Amino acid sequence: MAGFGKNQFSEDGSERTPNSSGASSGLPWWHPKGWGKKILGGIAATIVILIVVIVVPVVVTRNKDNAYPNYSTLTYSLSESYSGTSFFDEFDYFTGYDPTAGFVHYVPSEQAEALNLTYASSSSAILRVDTSVNSSSVPNASTGRFSVRISSKKQYANNQLFIFDVKHTPTGCGTWPALWLVDQDHWPTNGEIDLMEAVNVVGSTENQIALHTTEGCTMSGQRKMTGTSLQASCLNSTHGNAGCGVHAGPSTFGTDYNTGGGGVMAMELRSAGIRMWQFARSTIPSDILANAPDPSIWGDATADFPSTHCDIDTHFRNQSIVANINLCGSWAGAAEVFAENCSGTCSDFVADHPTAFADAYWEFGAFQVYSARNTTAARR
Numbered sequence: 001m002a003g004f005g006k007n008q009f010s011e012d013g014s015e016r017t018p019n020s021s022g023a024s025s026g027l028p029w030w031h032p033k034g035w036g037k038k039i040l041g042g043i044a045a046t047i048v049i050l051i052v053v054i055v056v057p058v059v060v061t062r063n064k065d066n067a068y069p070n071y072s073t074l075t076y077s078l079s080e081s082y083s084g085t086s087f088f089d090e091f092d093y094f095t096g097y098d099p100t101a102g103f104v105h106y107v108p109s110e111q112a113e114a115l116n117l118t119y120a121s122s123s124s125a126i127l128r129v130d131t132s133v134n135s136s137s138v139p140n141a142s143t144g145r146f147s148v149r150i151s152s153k154k155q156y157a158n159n160q161l162f163i164f165d166v167k168h169t170p171t172g173c174g175t176w177p178a179l180w181l182v183d184q185d186h187w188p189t190n191g192e193i194d195l196m197e198a199v200n201v202v203g204s205t206e207n208q209i210a211l212h213t214t215e216g217c218t219m220s221g222q223r224k225m226t227g228t229s230l231q232a233s234c235l236n237s238t239h240g241n242a243g244c245g246v247h248a249g250p251s252t253f254g255t256d257y258n259t260g261g262g263g264v265m266a267m268e269l270r271s272a273g274i275r276m277w278q279f280a281r282s283t284i285p286s287d288i289l290a291n292a293p294d295p296s297i298w299g300d301a302t303a304d305f306p307s308t309h310c311d312i313d314t315h316f317r318n319q320s321i322v323a324n325i326n327l328c329g330s331w332a333g334a335a336e337v338f339a340e341n342c343s344g345t346c347s348d349f350v351a352d353h354p355t356a357f358a359d360a361y362w363e364f365g366a367f368q369v370y371s372a373r374n375t376t377a378a379r380r
């Protein structure tokens with residue numbers, strides 16, 4: 001309390017002390033009734049200044065962060081379907097070594113078929129890792145295991161709604177499976193959208209959703225989602241290219257997800273933002289099952305990437321649908337990451353344990369792409 005009362009000025013400007021009993025009014029110095037107009041005016045002015053200096057900037061900042069795009073209802077109609085025995089027909093097979101230093105050989109379509117790494121029936125499409133060779137068989141896995149990476153021939157612009165039926169997610173030490181969209185030849189310029197991704201899954205874990213972009217795309221403003229934000233910056237060169245990730249919640253990848261029959265990932269790509277909903281099999285909305293999806297009635301997304309601090313139109317272009325199962329590589333194979341749930345080194349494990357990859361497979365139902373009706377054209 002030292003100093004309190006010092007520099008407290010009376011109406012006439014003379015200094016008073018806490019012990020003075022109030023000059024003109026006879027009231028104690030601290031009693032507001034004894035304060036004159038100048039003091040009251042001074043206090044009022046101080047309060048106004050404080051409001052302007054402190055409160056207004058906070059409110060302005062809040063308003064900017066509270067800004068939220070208008071996800072007005074769009075009307076979608078089916079434009080593409082990848083399904084049945086022709087599921088793989090409109091995909092290209094990426095071949096050769098993995099761009100992220102994975103311990104894997106991506107095989108062309110003929111070899112994938114011969115090894116039964118891709119297989120489509122009327123109801124399911126399977127994409128798996130080879131389980132037949134080890135490091136001393138012929139051919140061998142000493143420089144990487146056979147796997148598959150497919151990308152849709154068609155590239156998508158925005159104002160689309162994607163519905164992915166995912167019945168089984170790949171599991172096992174060394175695995176790094178992903179279901180995503182990207183323009184492979186213009187990365188990160190044209191953006192990357194990761195719908196399902198996880199590494200070294202030996203039980204049940206959270207699906208990690210993310211975007212990867214060039215500069216000028218962050219998720220620092222208001223979002224409406226049930227998932228947990230991991231990083232706000234989507235810039236590829238921050239956080240070791242982790243992207244602006246979102247954890248989708250318990251049982252969204254791995255054993256529990258698979259045991260429940262998987263579910264549906266829905267992704268709306270539009271100028272207002274990118275939203276993804278992950279539904280377990282038992283909670284798929286009836287409008288999706290009826291092939292008439294309407295995101296406006298699904299409630300908060302699992303992951304919301306609003307356009308508030310990210311121009312979606314310029315950061316995301318020419319997106320192909322990609323599904324792959326990488327092995328080891330810069331994420332799954334990082335020593336400290338692999339060691340979390342697995343033992344030995346990732347490449348030794350992958351080379352020498354073919355049967356450990358029996359559950360390292362994606363099983364998909366149909367992939368559907370719906371396009372928003374072009375209201376500009378419709379009005380003409």
Ligand SMILES: *[C@@H]1O[C@H](CO)[C@@H](O)[C@H](O)[C@H]1NC(C)=O
Binds near residue numbers: 070072
């Ligand atoms: C959102 O956009 C729709 C369609 O353009 C419009 O009808 C609606 O009024 C907008 N809502 C808000 C809150 O701006």
Ligand SMILES: *[C@@H]1O[C@H](CO)[C@@H](O)[C@H](O)[C@H]1NC(C)=O
Binds near residue numbers: 116119126
């Ligand atoms: C290929 O895999 C499918 C799905 O697992 C299986 O039903 C089929 O029998 C396999 N084909 C061969 C030739 O092994």
Ligand SMILES: *[C@@H]1O[C@H](CO)[C@@H](O)[C@H](O)[C@H]1NC(C)=O
Binds near residue numbers: 135137139140141
């Ligand atoms: C594995 O296969 C490669 C050719 O892909 C060959 O050069 C190498 O000698 C083989 N290693 C073993 C242990 O057979």
Ligand SMILES: *[C@@H]1O[C@H](CO)[C@@H](O)[C@H](O)[C@H]1NC(C)=O
Binds near residue numbers: 134138
């Ligand atoms: C590797 O595969 C070959 C051929 O299938 C088999 O004979 C051999 O026992 C396997 N080696 C190991 C270490 O599993």
Ligand SMILES: *[C@@H]1O[C@H](CO)[C@@H](O)[C@H](O)[C@H]1NC(C)=O
Binds near residue numbers: 199201202203340341
């Ligand atoms: C690793 O194991 C722990 C339990 O020991 C589990 O909670 C976690 O989800 C596992 N991670 C993966 C990726 O499977």
Ligand SMILES: *[C@@H]1O[C@H](CO)[C@@H](O)[C@H](O)[C@H]1NC(C)=O
Binds near residue numbers: 187214
């Ligand atoms: C990020 O992208 C830039 C090109 O925009 C590239 O030069 C750089 O190597 C990338 N960094 C990482 C960590 O991927």
Ligand SMILES: *[C@@H]1O[C@H](CO)[C@@H](O)[C@H](O)[C@H]1NC(C)=O
Binds near residue numbers: 186190
């Ligand atoms: C998208 O792809 C088309 C066709 O390949 C190409 O003409 C166009 O320049 C690409 N757009 C961007 C922004 O990369």
Ligand SMILES: *[C@@H]1O[C@H](CO)[C@@H](O)[C@H](O)[C@H]1NC(C)=O
Binds near residue numbers: 159374376377
């Ligand atoms: C919508 O239609 C108009 C007129 O035909 C066209 O100029 C515009 O590019 C279309 N927009 C999209 C997103 O397809």
